[in-house]
Every structure is written in C-alpha cells, then in structure tokens.
Amino acid sequence: MALLEFAQGLGVTLRNMFRPPTTIKYPEQRRVLPERERGRHVLHRYENGLERCIGCYLCAGACPADCIYIEAAENTPENRVSAGERYARVYEIDMLRCIFCGFCEEACPTGAITLEPILDISDYSRGPMIYTKDMLLEPPRNLDDLAAEASHR
Template identity: 50%
Template sequence: MPKRPHLVDALAGFAVTFTTMFKKPVTEQYPEKPGPTAKRYHGRHQLNRYEDGLEKCIGCELCAWACPADAIFVEGADNTEAERFSPGERYGRVYQINYLRCIGCGLCIEACPTRALTMTNDYEMADDNRADLIYGKAKLLAPLTPDMTAPPHAMAPGSTDEDYYRGNIRSDGLATPLGMPTLKSRDAVL
C-alpha cells in the first residue's frame, strides 16, 4: 500500500482549520450574562417553609442517611409550645450541607417525607474559603415572604400537624379545602 505524502495530510488538517475560521464563534459571556439553566438542574439546596412561616423540616435526618457522600448533617430537637419552629413534635435545630462533598445527586430530596428540602437552579457557589462552602441552616432556609411570620410561633389556631402536611394552611391561618366540611358544620350535622 503506497504511503500518502505528508503534504496531503497537512493540507487536509489545514482545510479543517480553514473551514472553521468562518463559522460564528460560540462565546458565552458568563460572569456578565449568566445563561439559563435546565428546568431540572440540581443546584443549591433550599429548606422550605409553610405559608405561615413555620419550617417544613421535622429533623428526621432521612436526608442525611440517604446522602451517599455524607455531605448532610442534621440534628433534630423537640418543639415546645413556647418555641415552635415546625408543626409536629420535632424540628431541625442544626442543618448543614457540605458543598465540598455534595455530588448533586438529589437522593436527599427523594428521601424527605415533608418536601422540606428541594434544589434550586442556583449554581454560583464558588468561594475562596473552604469553611464558607459548608452551608448552615441560615443560608439554606427559604426567605420569609411579607405575609409570613418568622418562627418560633404557634401553629395556626385549630390546626393539627396533618393540616400542615396536607397543605391546608395559608398565611392567614387554617383554610379548608373546597368540598370539605368545616369543623362547625360537621358538629351541626352530628
């Protein structure tokens, strides 16, 4: 088999380079104009709240058990009537995610029984200090909206923890779903 001259191989390589010279460059202006993320992108975690401001995290530690990278640390504590941070018996007193270890798999999200933990599209988490990449509860909690009350505070009057879990709580108190009898109308029927 005859060998091709080196000149032909070089010209073929130059032809590829020459054709790409006239294509429009694909340049992202990242720091100035960050691009959109995919809808299901797994970014920074967020601890969610109920509509009245109570935290959804019940301190069960299932997210920490599900994490394959051992990046989550949760320490639960008991709610009291004087200091209630979430409906029910417990809340997450200490909540930390170590983003130096997190692999963004989302198994913690699937393990959460109250949908307290979700992932946002925020991806800018770089820092020059390793200690700042361990996010505590203050950085992870969803911000309070104007109609929310900062915990600790009592649950909505007349509500149970099940009302919170079923989504029957609004920012102004207990709301009954459409078609469900209220407590007073049920008592009148009985």
C-alpha cells in the same frame, strides 16, 4: 491535494469566527438552566412561614456522601419553627462533599429539601463551603408577595 485540505480546514475556522460565542460572561451574564437542574439545596417553608423540615435525618441517612449533619430539637409553644413536634436546630451541608445526586430530595417526607438550579457554589476556603441552615433556608415570603403571585396566575 494537500492545499485543498488546508483550505477546507481554514474554512471551518472562518465559519466559526463569525458565529456568536458559546461561552458567556459569567457572572454578569447567567445561562438559563433547566428547571430540574440539580444545583444547590434549598430548604423550603410552608406558605404560613413554618419550616417544612422536621429534622428527621432521613436525608442524612440516604446521603451517600455523608455530607448532611443535623441536630434536632423540640418545638415549644413560644418557639414554633416547624409544623410538627420536631425541627432541625442545626442543619449543615458540606458542599465540598456533596455529589448532587438528589437522594436527600427523594428521602424527604415533607418536601423540605430540593436541589435548585443554583450553580454559584464557590469560595476561597473550605470553611464557608459548609452551608448552614440560614444559608439554605428560603426567606419567609410575605403575604403581599403571595397575593401578587396569586393574581398573576
């Protein structure tokens, strides 16, 4: 009787030996994540290149982990950063504190901040884990890319 159970157990082992592995060779290989995965934050721009963020602090106010630090400033005609009067001069997120709840995204009145399917948030020390605005902000898209995107649709 014991032998039969022994064989059954080995059967499970043998069956799984010939299955393809569930792990992947990260970071060479990347898993396809769901589109709405709440990973790292990205600060977005409008299509004309201006930042969406207006430095209103609502994300910081909503954040249960208190991981967002902002300093706002006023746009000038010479230095126009966002669409309105106000923009975020400093925007920092402490990724070690963030719990990826997505409240910041919900609080944002302009859709400036979203959690994107980006998972590789790691480093060897704490300092670099405070993401600054230039790390979070998406690069300005140039107009050729926009035209190409439009023709694909």
